[in-house]
Amino acid sequence: MREFIGRSQHDSAGLEGRQVVLTGFVSRGGGGVDWHLNRLTVNCCAADARPLRVAVHGAGVAPAADSWVQVTGRWRAGAVDARSPVPHLDVLSVTAVPAPRNPYADRAPELAS
Template identity: 40%
Template sequence: MRRGTQGLLLALLGTVLLQLALSGDHLRYVTGWMRWPLVVCGVLLLAMALGPLLAAHEPEDDEGHDHDGHDHGGHGVPRVTWFLALPVVVAFVVSPPELGSFLAERQGGESAVVSRPDEMTALDAAQVVPVPLDEFIWRAQDGGSSLHGQPVELTGFVSYGDGSDDWFVTRMAIGCCAADARPFRVQVQDSPRPSRDQWVEVEGTHVPGTGATEESPPAVAASAVTPTAAPDGTYE
């Protein structure tokens, strides 16, 4: 591989990182705080690409260069450098979507154990209060007393359970990237199940006694289920 090609690949990779970070598409793969590190990496890769690109315009001598495709001198660049093209193909050709029901249904055999959220929602039994799924699950695991009689709104995508009518409002949680994703799922009762991966807003109340153990997933008795658009950041 010639150095000019190497520089072009570095430039393409840097462009991909910048495009993902500045467009918000990086949220498909990593947490939001990684946006600016990706921007810095993209700029550095573009800067690194300048050397090989400029060197490509300099005349080359025949010393150390074998015309059979094997490099014997200082001008050689390993062919493994072509692997730098893979992120470009994935980002612009494959463009994988956010993690959804396929992974959630295969990891969701037991209820996720969550720690107490850093920020808790102020509840008000007189009105429907939007509550993040991880907080709802924590409150259920804590005994459910704080959810007694409290109308809540849960937002997530639809995943199915083992039963013919079982379904869950679901969010995927990641620590740093999609590789460590795990599902937060709340079973929805008293409502026909929508299509897989459809984003919904579920209004209802906690079903007493559910979610207290890992074997018993938290459940909500739905009073309304409304289809909605997926948020910009789908992971919790």
């Protein structure tokens, strides 16, 4: 998720038209956002935890809050608000997944072969 967020802000041309797969836990949306996909990253200890968040659109009913899901979607160009730089994703599919063994490690999702 960290890479997707960084590219959406600094190298967005590389995201245009591409499908991305992100894994995280669900939280409520607001302000026209259906819901948010989230991860927390920790560098040293809980005191330095940093949230990573992506606004999700088009999935119909949002999954249950705090549930873990894998989302396949496409970056929504031009939707980032400079005051709150959260990238937006138009969803193609949502799949419930178990919480990862280490929910604070932001690793790419494992895809079925």
